[in-house]
Amino acid sequence: MNAQPYFLEHIWLIPLFPLATAAVMLFYGRRLSNQIVSWLCSGSVFLSFIFSVGAFFQLIAKPSGERIATKVLFEWIPAVTYHLLDGRIAKFIAEWGFQIDPLSCVMILIVTGVGFLIHIYSTGYMAHEGGYYRFFGYLNLFMFSMLMLVLANNLLVLFVGWEGVGTCSYLLIGFYFHKKSASDAGKKAFIVNRVGDAGFLLGIFLTSALLGTVRFVEIGPALAAGGFAIGDPRITAIALLFFVGATGKSAQIPLYVWLPDAMEGPTPVSALIHAATMVTAGVYMVARSSAIFDRAPMAMTVVAIIGTLTALFAATIGIAQTDIKKVLAYSTVSQLGYMFMACGVGAFSAGIFHLMTHAFFKGLLFLAAGSVIHGVGGEQDMRKMGGLRQYMPVTFATMGIGTLAIAGIPPLAGFWSKDEILWKAFNAGWVYWLIGVMTALITSFYMFRLMYMTFGGEYRGGPAVPDAKHESADAPALHDKRGHDGHGHGEPHESSWVMLGPLVVLAILSFVGGLVGIGGRFEHFLAPVFQGTAAAELAYQTAGEAASHTTEYLLMGVSVSVAFLGWLLAYLLYSRRPELPARIAHSLGGLYEAVVHKYYIDELYAALFVKPLIDGSTTILWHGVDQGVIDAAVNDTASAANHVSDAARHMQSGNLRSYAGWIAAGGAAVIAYMVWMGVR
Amino acid sequence: MVPVDHYLWLSLALFTIGVIGVLTRRNVIIILMSIELILNAVNINLVAFSHMFGSVDGQVFAIFIITDAAAEAAVGLGIILAFFRNRETLLADEMDMLKW
Numbered sequence: 001m002n003a004q005p006y007f008l009e010h011i012w013l014i015p016l017f018p019l020a021t022a023a024v025m026l027f028y029g030r031r032l033s034n035q036i037v038s039w040l041c042s043g044s045v046f047l048s049f050i051f052s053v054g055a056f057f058q059l060i061a062k063p064s065g066e067r068i069a070t071k072v073l074f075e076w077i078p079a080v081t082y083h084l085l086d087g088r089i090a091k092f093i094a095e096w097g098f099q100i101d102p103l104s105c106v107m108i109l110i111v112t113g114v115g116f117l118i119h120i121y122s123t124g125y126m127a128h129e130g131g132y133y134r135f136f137g138y139l140n141l142f143m144f145s146m147l148m149l150v151l152a153n154n155l156l157v158l159f160v161g162w163e164g165v166g167t168c169s170y171l172l173i174g175f176y177f178h179k180k181s182a183s184d185a186g187k188k189a190f191i192v193n194r195v196g197d198a199g200f201l202l203g204i205f206l207t208s209a210l211l212g213t214v215r216f217v218e219i220g221p222a223l224a225a226g227g228f229a230i231g232d233p234r235i236t237a238i239a240l241l242f243f244v245g246a247t248g249k250s251a252q253i254p255l256y257v258w259l260p261d262a263m264e265g266p267t268p269v270s271a272l273i274h275a276a277t278m279v280t281a282g283v284y285m286v287a288r289s290s291a292i293f294d295r296a297p298m299a300m301t302v303v304a305i306i307g308t309l310t311a312l313f314a315a316t317i318g319i320a321q322t323d324i325k326k327v328l329a330y331s332t333v334s335q336l337g338y339m340f341m342a343c344g345v346g347a348f349s350a351g352i353f354h355l356m357t358h359a360f361f362k363g364l365l366f367l368a369a370g371s372v373i374h375g376v377g378g379e380q381d382m383r384k385m386g387g388l389r390q391y392m393p394v395t396f397a398t399m400g401i402g403t404l405a406i407a408g409i410p411p412l413a414g415f416w417s418k419d420e421i422l423w424k425a426f427n428a429g430w431v432y433w434l435i436g437v438m439t440a441l442i443t444s445f446y447m448f449r450l451m452y453m454t455f456g457g458e459y460r461g462g463p464a465v466p467d468a469k470h471e472s473a474d475a476p477a478l479h480d481k482r483g484h485d486g487h488g489h490g491e492p493h494e495s496s497w498v499m500l501g502p503l504v505v506l507a508i509l510s511f512v513g514g515l516v517g518i519g520g521r522f523e524h525f526l527a528p529v530f531q532g533t534a535a536a537e538l539a540y541q542t543a544g545e546a547a548s549h550t551t552e553y554l555l556m557g558v559s560v561s562v563a564f565l566g567w568l569l570a571y572l573l574y575s576r577r578p579e580l581p582a583r584i585a586h587s588l589g590g591l592y593e594a595v596v597h598k599y600y601i602d603e604l605y606a607a608l609f610v611k612p613l614i615d616g617s618t619t620i621l622w623h624g625v626d627q628g629v630i631d632a633a634v635n636d637t638a639s640a641a642n643h644v645s646d647a648a649r650h651m652q653s654g655n656l657r658s659y660a661g662w663i664a665a666g667g668a669a670v671i672a673y674m675v676w677m678g679v680r
Numbered sequence: 681m682v683p684v685d686h687y688l689w690l691s692l693a694l695f696t697i698g699v700i701g702v703l704t705r706r707n708v709i710i711i712l713m714s715i716e717l718i719l720n721a722v723n724i725n726l727v728a729f730s731h732m733f734g735s736v737d738g739q740v741f742a743i744f745i746i747t748d749a750a751a752e753a754a755v756g757l758g759i760i761l762a763f764f765r766n767r768e769t770l771l772a773d774e775m776d777m778l779k780w
Contacts (some may be wrong), residue, residue, distance in 0.1 A: 654776035656711075660702045 027132025090212025196248015250282025304344025311337030444566025
């Protein structure tokens, strides 16, 4: 424990750097020039990245079994002795503690690495926007929260980060707060996340009540000491509650509805928070709690089913979207579904592997989409794009790599991780695999559809009227006049190298990022984290050993050919015969309508939850309780006093003789009383 | 010897006349005079009981009240004079500025 190498001893600095600059931005940012803001904010994230890399190298220098370092800064909630639910006495303690192990290490590398690139990109993307310092302040605050989340050594500190990223997500989705749709989307994200967070919080309570600890390293031993059998309903309850939290944060059925709306935020935010990092927090949390999930096979099945269904469901919605960011949003939901599918079948490291490659290629895709939107002057509708290949060659090339990666074309990153998941899923049950492959087909189709609609064919945007363009989400009214208009948006144009640089780096990562998984190296690196979580994974792994390598290569072949099939379909429909999709859509009629309207899920939730809630609040709470009881009590007291006083007021007429009369009447009354009672 | 209740009846009559005067007359000078009547009704009471109990306390009080009434009449007439100079009226009904 003591005398850790430098970077492992100082992991607590990693979240601190962005916090410091966030504080500077939010308190003094207004007085700083944009250039200073850019340097400070990107610099702090870069420092975190350096420290993360240092920590990574010092971590792998250790022998495989000892790759964990803990650093407790101070005691947060002092020790309390209390009885557990089964009567044992436990000491509850929550400390402000950090922990780094292979899982955390992968996460901080992703968060700081991709985060740094997105910061660089943002300095170009947001250059002409108002509230520059505010944007970077929130972004750094997000980095702090996210790093707290992944570096926490106990559930409570994780929860602090969990809520922190939720808050920053809210602030950044609603960054263009003067737009009603943006502020509504922010509120929707926040409220939907609250539902999940409530479940997560209950799960934490139940954990401390059952196991007597919230520290990750102690959960496994506590489970053993408590003698909980596999499938114990109490452990299943914890796991399910945790998963409720994960569905909220990671946008799974039934709480995924906020993520597509979250695209109202600036595109770098979508890339960083709603694709690469925050939405994967749920996957991370499930993986981090693998000790609990492994003892709850039923909860695991639920995770796998929800993940699989979400993957397919969201992918089908993605087919019919015309907003370039919405397509990517549904794609994100779908890919997160893959990760949960992996976790649900016990392949946590495959899930984390996909999390990593997804962070690369989805971050890339979003940034490239941002570059496209920037290039065409704020337009997000793919029907008004097209032919951008000649105008924006670098964006086209990098986005193409991202598309190949997500579609699962070897040897790009997405192929390795997706194949890993599908292989593990096949061992758990062929249904998972089948749906996974269908999803892969659809994914490949809608991604190449996006590419053909955006970059192929002729430019359909026409000479832009700058003002009309600025009604879409990414062209805020706050920016100054030299902003997007100044480029003269008659023609689409390539973005500056500040924005293209991160695209290129991410494209390289998307290309080679999957190679770390070859030969199970990534899995072995993560293995100590998931070790000792006896049941599920081992069972699946032995099943996996049993299946022959021929099967594995066969399945690999199927998923690759499915990816190419999706590409071919998209090529036929959107490049060769662009008039065909409309006709197909027409012939499908109601089904197509349902997909375009996202299966009317938003409408369903509005009718099921939102409307009753608003109506109930309006009639019962507002008109009934607030106006009827509370306001009425106050107002009635006041008006009663008013009436009594009004009667008494008329005694003071100002007429001398009436005063004299009152005195006489009063005197007479006193005397009458004394006579009546008998004078004493 | 005149029994004490005769004095009391006289006092009651005077008091009642005084009160009715205060309540019904509009001229402030008359009201002031009616107040003198009330004070004198009290004096008669005091002197009558003083005589009945054979103590001088009541008579001493009556002397005080007469002094007091003189002072009060002087001040009251002064106020009325000042008021008349200001408002050109002696009617109590028009002295209605003392209200809410």
